[in-house]
Amino acid sequence: MRLVLTWLINAIALMALPYLMHSVTVTDIPTALIAALVLGLVNTLIRPLLVLLTLPVTVVSLGLFILVINALLFWFVAEVIEGFNVAGFWSAMGAAILYSIISWALSTLLLKKND
Numbered sequence: 106m107r108l109v110l111t112w113l114i115n116a117i118a119l120m121a122l123p124y125l126m127h128s129v130t131v132t133d134i135p136t137a138l139i140a141a142l143v144l145g146l147v148n149t150l151i152r153p154l155l156v157l158l159t160l161p162v163t164v165v166s167l168g169l170f171i172l173v174i175n176a177l178l179f180w181f182v183a184e185v186i187e188g189f190n191v192a193g194f195w196s197a198m199g200a201a202i203l204y205s206i207i208s209w210a211l212s213t214l215l216l217k218k219n220d
Contacts, residue, residue: 110216115141118207119189122200128192129183129200136188143182144204152178175201 116137122129163170180197191197
């Protein structure tokens with residue numbers, strides 16, 4: 106149940122992005138649900154491999170290169186999903202950061218930790 110709630114929270118965060126950034130568009134709710142699912146899968150399966158492969162650059166940049174990886178993956182998902190668009194790399198960078206902040210805030214407010 107917690108996984109479904111997290112997925113819905115991420116879809117809501119994705120639907121909020123076009124109101125905060127005009128360079129990001131999400132056409133409808135089913136598109137947001139699919140994009141949130143694909144973003145979750147990409148972050149679970151591909152992101153760890155990319156972080157491992159770019160570890161030297163990440164260490165030299167004091168971890169800031171992970172922001173670049175997040176932006177590239179966000180931009181990639183926007184290119185793959187029909188109805189979810191991001192204008193460019195810098196828009197993807199800002200959108201990825203905002204998406205993380207919004208989903209973190211909603212998760213903190215709505216999901217309770219099991220002690």
